[in-house]
Amino acid sequence: MAVEEKVWSGEAEMVSARTTEGELGVLPGHAPLLGQLAEPGEVVIKGTETGDLYFTVEGGFLSVTSEGVTVLAEECAPSTAKSATH
Template identity: 60%
Template structure:
C-alpha cells in the first residue's frame, strides 16, 4: 500500500504526525486531495477549513485549521497552520456559542469550521 509521511503543525504545537494514504484540505484555490506521489505543491490554506488525514492505521484524523500553508512533495505532506484543533479536542457547545456570538464573518467561519470538524469525527 502506498503511503506518505504527514505532519499537521500549528504555531503553538505539533498536532499530529504519522503515515497516511490520503490527505484532503481546502486551499484558497479550492479543495486538494493528496495521494502518495503527488506533484510538489505549495498552497495557502483557506482561512477557516477542515483537513482530513486518512491514516495507514486506525481511523481518519480530522482537524479544524485556520490559515497557513499546505506543502506537498511526492513523499510528504506538511500542513503548517496558524491554528489547528483535532476534532476530538473541540468543545462543540463552545463552538456553537462562538458561532452565534460572532461579530465578524471571519469569526463565524472559524466557529463553523470547528463544528464541521467535530461533526466529521462522529
C-alpha cells in the first residue's frame, strides 16, 4: 500500500493512542518503540498551535524514534471530540 497523504505534521506536547498492548502516551524524550494500533482506535495530538487534535484510525502502527512520532494508518479521519475509548 502506498502513502496516500500526510494528515498532520508539526510540534506537539504529547501523542496518545490505543495499541494492542494498551493505552500509550508519548512525551518528548520517549524511548524508541513500534506499536500496532488497536481497532478501532483514536490518536490524540495534544498541545498543538491549533489545540488538541483527534483522529479516528483503522489499522496501522505508531513508531517512536529520536526524530519524533509517526503514525501509519490504513484509514484516518479527523474527529471532533474524544471518543469513549479514552
